[in-house]
Every structure is written in structure tokens, then in C-alpha cells.
Amino acid sequence: MPDATLVIRGGTVIGPEGSARLDVAVRADTVVALAETIEPPQGAVILDATGCLVGPGLVDLHAHLRQPGREEAETIETGARAAALGGYTAIVAMPNTEPAIDSAGVAGEVLALGAGCTAEVAVAGAITVGRAGTALAPLGELAALGVTLFTDDGAGVQDGALMRRALDYAKGLGVTLAQHCEDTCLAAGGAMHEGSWSSRLGIPGMPAAAEEAMVARDISLARLTGAPVHFLHLSTAGSVELVRRAKAEGLPVTAEAAPHHMLLTHAAVAGYDPVFRVNPPLRTDEDVVAVVTGLCDGTIDAVATDHAPHAPESKDVPFDQAPAGMLGLQTALPVAWEVLSPHMGPERVFALMSAQPAAIAKLTATDPRTAGHSAQGGPVEVGAVANLCVFDPAAVTVVDPMRLASRSRNTPYAGRTFAGAVRHTVLRGEPVVVDAVAQR
Amino acid sequence: MTGARHLLSVSDLGADGIAEVLRVAEAFAEVERRSVPKVPTLRGKVVATLFFEESTRTRLSFETAAKRLSADVLSLAVATSSVKKGESLRDTVETVEAMGIDAVIIRHSSAGAPHQVARWVERAHVVNAGDGWHEHPTQALLDCFTVRQVLAERKGVAPDELGIGCFEGLRVLIVGDVRHSRVARSEVLAYTVLGAHVTLAAPGSLLPPSLEGWPVEVATDLDAALGDADVVSLLRLQAERGSGSFVPSLREYTARWGLTARRAQRLGEDAIVTHPGPMVRGVEIASDVADLPRTVVTQQVANGVAVRMAILFLLLGGELPGAAEVPAVA
Numbered sequence: 037m038p039d040a041t042l043v044i045r046g047g048t049v050i051g052p053e054g055s056a057r058l059d060v061a062v063r064a065d066t067v068v069a070l071a072e073t074i075e076p077p078q079g080a081v082i083l084d085a086t087g088c089l090v091g092p093g094l095v096d097l098h099a100h101l102r103q104p105g106r107e108e109a110e111t112i113e114t115g116a117r118a119a120a121l122g123g124y125t126a127i128v129a130m131p132n133t134e135p136a137i138d139s140a141g142v143a144g145e146v147l148a149l150g151a152g153c154t155a156e157v158a159v160a161g162a163i164t165v166g167r168a169g170t171a172l173a174p175l176g177e178l179a180a181l182g183v184t185l186f187t188d189d190g191a192g193v194q195d196g197a198l199m200r201r202a203l204d205y206a207k208g209l210g211v212t213l214a215q216h217c218e219d220t221c222l223a224a225g226g227a228m229h230e231g232s233w234s235s236r237l238g239i240p241g242m243p244a245a246a247e248e249a250m251v252a253r254d255i256s257l258a259r260l261t262g263a264p265v266h267f268l269h270l271s272t273a274g275s276v277e278l279v280r281r282a283k284a285e286g287l288p289v290t291a292e293a294a295p296h297h298m299l300l301t302h303a304a305v306a307g308y309d310p311v312f313r314v315n316p317p318l319r320t321d322e323d324v325v326a327v328v329t330g331l332c333d334g335t336i337d338a339v340a341t342d343h344a345p346h347a348p349e350s351k352d353v354p355f356d357q358a359p360a361g362m363l364g365l366q367t368a369l370p371v372a373w374e375v376l377s378p379h380m381g382p383e384r385v386f387a388l389m390s391a392q393p394a395a396i397a398k399l400t401a402t403d404p405r406t407a408g409h410s411a412q413g414g415p416v417e418v419g420a421v422a423n424l425c426v427f428d429p430a431a432v433t434v435v436d437p438m439r440l441a442s443r444s445r446n447t448p449y450a451g452r453t454f455a456g457a458v459r460h461t462v463l464r465g466e467p468v469v470v471d472a473v474a475q476r
Numbered sequence: 477m478t479g480a481r482h483l484l485s486v487s488d489l490g491a492d493g494i495a496e497v498l499r500v501a502e503a504f505a506e507v508e509r510r511s512v513p514k515v516p517t518l519r520g521k522v523v524a525t526l527f528f529e530e531s532t533r534t535r536l537s538f539e540t541a542a543k544r545l546s547a548d549v550l551s552l553a554v555a556t557s558s559v560k561k562g563e564s565l566r567d568t569v570e571t572v573e574a575m576g577i578d579a580v581i582i583r584h585s586s587a588g589a590p591h592q593v594a595r596w597v598e599r600a601h602v603v604n605a606g607d608g609w610h611e612h613p614t615q616a617l618l619d620c621f622t623v624r625q626v627l628a629e630r631k632g633v634a635p636d637e638l639g640i641g642c643f644e645g646l647r648v649l650i651v652g653d654v655r656h657s658r659v660a661r662s663e664v665l666a667y668t669v670l671g672a673h674v675t676l677a678a679p680g681s682l683l684p685p686s687l688e689g690w691p692v693e694v695a696t697d698l699d700a701a702l703g704d705a706d707v708v709s710l711l712r713l714q715a716e717r718g719s720g721s722f723v724p725s726l727r728e729y730t731a732r733w734g735l736t737a738r739r740a741q742r743l744g745e746d747a748i749v750t751h752p753g754p755m756v757r758g759v760e761i762a763s764d765v766a767d768l769p770r771t772v773v774t775q776q777v778a779n780g781v782a783v784r785m786a787i788l789f790l791l792l793g794g795e796l797p798g799a800a801e802v803p804a805v806a
Contacts, residue, residue: 230685230686231685231686231688232686232688232689234685234686235684235685235686235687235688235690236661236689236690237587237588237610238587238588238607238608238609238610238611238658238661239587239588239608239609239610240609241685243685307591308587308588308589308591308592349564352564352566353564353565353566354565354584354586354587354588354589354592355586355587355588355592356586356587356608357586
């Protein structure tokens with residue numbers, strides 16, 4: 037392969053149908069050869085991938101990058117660096133910034149700040165103006181910029197009639213509305229899952245029913261309008277079952293789950309450490325099992341991080357005064373690998389973290405409207421854009437909050453060790469992470 | 477004796493720990509009966525009270541206890557402190573500790589705030605004086621102390637002679653707003669670890685959402701439950717926590733769950749009525765019932781000082797035993 041600029045040697049390439057021991061040659065931003073042995077030409081960058089899985093770059097449907105407005109917690113640049121270190125080559129920036137991403141102006145600013153970062157940054161727009169839940173945001177104006185996902189995430193659209201109108205309006209635009217399912221009346225004042233632990237700890241709880249009521253409502257609205265609905269961060273067994281039945285019925289619904297809802301339970305709150313305050317809250321053992329089962333049986337389409345940085349001082353307060361949210365981008369794949377790999381092959385783990393989320397966000401093909409975005413989600417094949425994640429299942433991820441790329445420290449996994457580690461990340465042919473070190 | 481460094485929860489004590497608190501408190505109750513009710517036990521020690529929530533009896537009780545032990549008392553009035561300028565709880569605590577404080581007594585509207593303070597301090601001892609809906613350990617301890625005192629008096633023996641055996645099989649009925657009550661959570665832990673049978677009596681909306689792991693029974697009919705109770709612990713309906721909307725009206729609450737004069741006739745001859753205060757006469761307790769000899773509210777207040785002296789002494793001048801057994805409600 038005389039004109040390759042980058043050769044990844046010794047890895048096992050993850051394909052949708054199976055995996056094979058292949059070297060990968062990249063020229064500029066494109067995969068140009070896959071072969072058992074590729075001799076790198078003089079001057080080519082060589083990445084050792086012995087024993088590693090070489091999959092498509094991961095795609096996150098759910099990242100809070102905090103810019104504009106909360107740059108003390110995260111910037112688009114630092115969030116994208118955390119993403120790259122986590123194996124992500126594309127992330128969808130959530131619109132609950134200050135101001136919210138509810139206009140072409142703010143969306144354009146975020147896209148411009150994302151251009152040139154170590155992961156591609158797409159934007160989710162708000163469904164309602166200011167995420168206030170009262171008036172529709174200019175979905176068409178945002179869709180014209182290439183925005184394909186809309187959500188008021190951080191809150192659900194409480195007014196069912198408004199949500200119904202938004203779905204009707206969105207149908208002609210070819211976009212998907214995503215819901216943070218939480219009935220604010222039922223959840224009012226809650227700071228953790230309502231159950232045995234909240235009752236013991238004296239912390240006001242939010243019942244599972246607060247999530248499930250809105251999942252049920254929006255399934256009805258998907259049936260009524262025929263418009264697609266994506267369910268963000270499902271966290272309860274009841275929600276998973278509702279989505280399972282909606283899919284069996286053939287309704288156009290998709291769903292995601294966050295790594296922390298696949299691993300942690302409300303028992304983590306026992307020490308009142310606000311790092312474990314997150315929304316939706318950490319639930320019961322049964323809920324964790326249901327979320328994992330949903331990922332295994334196809335009810336849940338994607339692992340999405342809900343990466344939610346908060347500045348250290350904002351989490352160093354009493355539990356119920358702390359903002360909800362935890363870091364996720366840099367630990368998602370090791371956590372998902374630990375939880376899911378006993379149940380499924382690496383092809384399906386990568387599908388849940390790359391191809392399927394890329395399809396939900398419509399990032400699988402280059403969109404001329406979103407300047408600089410390349411085709412995401414794989415497959416890794418000749419002619420594809422070289423967006424790659426090289427994961428070493430034999431390595432170990434040790435989570436040290438002080439060494440994360442995020443501006444914030446609020447990881448729930450401080451001091452924990454996970455089997456498997458992201459080794460290299462390649463963005464459009466550029467090795468942005470080499471041996472777990474960000475290159476810029 | 478393995479000492480617990482802080483008193484954050486009744487579960488920090490265990491049955492042996494409670495027994496020791498009660499024993500030491502008896503000794504300090506004797507001090508209180510002296511003409512000069514003061515001992516030099518904690519001379520040179522500094523105790524700070526940090527009350528981020530309003531309080532009358534608990535704050536005065538702790539400060540009186542500290543002064544009777546000859547400790548110096550610093551009292552942070554939150555309304556006039558740097559908290560109003562936006563200083564965080566952590567910085568406030570670290571600032572206070574930097575002044576050489578030996579113990580921090582904290583009340584906060586957030587459950588778990590004392591646990592966090594305990595992680596932030598370097599050497600000070602932390603005492604939970606009430607955190608949100610979570611716990612109010614010294615209240616439960618003084619309730620146990622008072623109940624034992626009454627039982628001992630009736631038997632004509634010294635309370636110490638009863639040990640903690642007098643709680644074995646004791647039937648305790650906790651009535652009212654359990655959901656929002658830190659007193660109830662601490663009482664459940666204390667009474668059950670001492671071997672008492674605890675029953676909660678409340679409308680469903682005022683019970684905790686889950687009682688999984690609570691070694692208690694639930695009574696849905698107060699009238700039926702009253703006759704069996706040796707101790708009735710009445711809780712205040714906490715209107716300031718929004719519990720007003722948990723019942724249709726105060727009138728209906730009083731009618732169904734208040735200890736009215738008529739309902740009080742169902743009580744056994746020896747039944748003891750406790751209330752952590754402040755009482756709302758006419759709501760959870762009729763005024764006439766509040767003034768009956770069986771209602772020991774003022775004794776509870778008086779005993780609060782001795783019990784808090786015991787806690788401060790055991791934390792600062794000695795050691796509290798660790799939890800001998802961890803109760804189910806941890």
C-alpha cells in the first residue's frame with residue numbers, strides 16, 4: 037500500500053457481520069485497504085493495534101458540552117477531547133445551554149466552535165423556545181442547518197398538546213423529536229429515585245412512574261401522529277417494557293440508555309455524595325437488569341452517555357442542592373464493555389455505540405448542510421471515511437477524576453477499574469488519540 | 477472501646493452505644509439538680525452550633541449542655557453570617573474549624589449535610605442536630621431516656637437499674653407525618669435496636685414511599701392501635717415542608733389522626749405520650765391531652781440537656797462505643 041498515510045497494524049476489525057484479523061490502511065481521510073498484512077510505506081504513521089478491536093468511531097447521541105453559558109464546567113473543545121479519549125468521533129451537543137440552542141444563531145455558534153475539534157460536533161435543537169415548554173422553537177430554521185434531533189432535554193415537554201403539535205410539525209422536516217421523559221408534577225422536588233433508599237435517607241424521591249407516564253404518553257403520540265420519537269436515557273423497567281411493546285406494534289420509536297443506568301443503583305447514594313445525583317436518577321437492581329436486557333434484545337437502540345459536566349464547587353454542596361449529572365464520555369466504552377460483553381459479541385457492542393446512534397442522529401452520510409461532518413457509524417470498509425476507535429479489551433481503565441480531559445471532575449467511577457481501554461482514536465484519518473493520549 | 481468519631485445517625489451507636497449514652501446522661505441529670513449545675517469536664521474545648529434551619533429547643537439545649545460542661549460555645553447565626561454572602565457550607569465549616577473548634581453541631585434542611593461536613597472536617601467531631609427528613613439522633617435518645625425515666629419512676633427504681641432491658645418488647649406507636657419526620661427515622665432506629673416493637677400510624681400519604689427494610693408494622697386505624705401502645709410518639713404535621721397538601725385539611729387530619737381528648741381515652745392506663753415539639757395544639761394533640769401527666773413533653777425538654785451533655789462528653793472527653801449491631805434501617 038504505497039500511498040497510505042496511516043496504517044493500523046495487528047488489530048481485529050469489527051464488521052457488522054463479524055470480525056477479522058486485518059490491518060487497516062488509510063490515505064488522507066479514507067480507508068483504502070484492509071488486509072491481513074499491510075506493509076506501511078516510508079513516512080506513514082503506524083499505530084500498533086495488537087490484540088485490539090478496530091471498530092467504527094463511537095457516536096454519542098447525548099453530550100452536554102455546556103458552551104455557551106457554562107464554560108467553567110466544560111467547553112466544546114474539552115468535551116470533544118474527552119470524547120476522543122473515549123473513542124468517540126462524533127457527539128451530539130444537547131441544547132440546554134445558556135442561551136438554549138433554539139435558534140440558528142446559537143446552533144451556528146456551537147457548530148462553528150465544534151469545527152476542528154477532536155470529535156465532530158453535531159447539534160440537537162430545542163423543541164420549545166428557551167426550553168420553556170410553551171412555544172415551538174423554529175424547528176424548520178434549525179433543520180435547514182442540518183439539525184436532525186430536537187429535545188428540551190433536562191426537562192420533558194410537559195404539555196401533551198404542544199408535544200403533539202411539535203410531532204405533527206416535525207414530520208415534514210425529516211427530523212426526530214427526542215424526549216427526556218419526566219412528569220414534573222410526579223417528580224417535583226425529587227433528588228433521587230423514590231424507593232427504599234430515598235425513604236431511609238430522607239431524600240425526596242422521584243418515582244419511576246414520573247418517567248413511565250411520559251414514555252406512555254409519547255408512545256401514544258407517536259401512534260397518533262406517525263412521527264418518530266426517540267426516548268432519551270431510559271432508566272426504569274417499566275419504560276423499557278413500554279418501548280418494547282411499542283416496537284412490537286411497529287411504532288416509529290427508538291431509545292437510548294446511559295452507561296450509569298446499566299451499572300449503578302440508588303444504593304450508591306447511601307453516603308450522600310452528590311456525584312451520584314443524576315437525572316433520571318440511579319434506580320433499583322431490577323431496573324438495571326431491565327435496561328441491560330433492553331440493550332440485549334434490541335428494545336434499546338443505543339448507549340448514550342448523558343455526559344453532564346458540573347464544576348467542582350457546584351457538586352460540593354448538600355446532595356439535594358447539587359445539580360444532577362455525571363461525566364460519561366471518557367468512561368462509556370469501558371463501562372459498556374464490562375456490562376455488555378458477557379451478553380453479546382463486540383460487533384453488537386459497537387453497533388449500540390456507533391452505527392445505531394449514528395442512524396438515529398442521521399450522521400451516517402455526509403450532510404452538505406453541516407459543513408465538515410463526515411459519514412459516521414461505520415462500517416469499517418474500503419472507501420469509508422476513516423473514523424475509527426481502537427479498543428484494547430486486555431488493557432485496564434483506571435478512573436482518576438483529576439486525569440480526565442473534562443473541565444469537571446464529577447465521574448461516579450472515581451477509583452474504579454474497568455477491563456478494557458480505548459487505545460487510539462482516528463478522526464477522518466487523523467490519529468487524535470494515540471496510546472490513550474490526546475494528540476491535540 | 478472503639479469510638480465513633482461523630483454522631484450522624486442513631487445507627488452509629490448500636491444498642492450498647494445507646495445504653496452508654498443513657499447511663500452517662502443519668503450522671504449528668506444528677507449534675508443538673510445541683511445548685512450550681514456545672515462541671516469542668518470540657519473546659520478548654522470549643523463547641524460550635526451551626527444551625528442552617530430555625531430551631532428553639534434543640535439549639536438552646538445543645539448550647540446549655542455545652543456550657544454546663546464548661547465548654548466555650550460559638551453560635552453561628554446564619555442570618556447574619558457570610559452564608560448570606562454566598563459562602564458555601566463547606567467553606568463555612570472549614571472557616572469555623574480553622575478557629576480551633578472541637579465539635580460542630582449542625583442542623584440543615586438537606587438530608588445528609590452532616591455526613592458531608594464529617595468528610596470535610598479534619599479533627600472536629602460532628603453532631604447531627606437534625607438533617608432534612610433524615611435523622612435527629614439526639615431527639616430519639618432523649619425520648620428513650622425520658623421513657624426509661626418514667627418507667628423507672630413507676631417501678632420505684634433508679635433508671636440505671638433498668639438498663640436497656642425495659643425497652644425489650646415495649647410497644648411504641650409513632651403517629652403522624654412519618655414521611656417528613658427526621659425524629660421518626662431516628663426513633664425507629666433507636667427503639668427497634670433496643671428491642672421495642674414499633675408501629676407507624678399515619679395516612680398513606682404521610683408514610684415514607686417505601687418501608688422496605690424497616691422493622692415496623694403499619695396501622696391504618698389509629699383508634700384500634702392506641703389501646704395496645706405503651707408509648708405513643710406524636711409527630712408534628714410539618715406544614716412548612718408542604719405536608720399540608722398531603723391531607724385534605726387540618727380538620728380531617730385531626731379527626732382521623734389527632735390525639736383528641738376522646739381518642740386519648742382509648743389509651744392504656746400506663747401509656748406514655750411523647751412529642752418532640754413544637755406541638756401544634758388542636759392539630760396533632762388536643763390541648764387537654766397535652767397537659768395530662770402522661771404527656772411528658774416538658775420532661776423531654778429537660779432531659780434533652782442531660783442527653784446532649786452525655787453526647788458531647790462521650791465524643792470530646794471519652795469515646796462512644798461503635799455499633800455493636802447495625803439495625804436494618806441503616
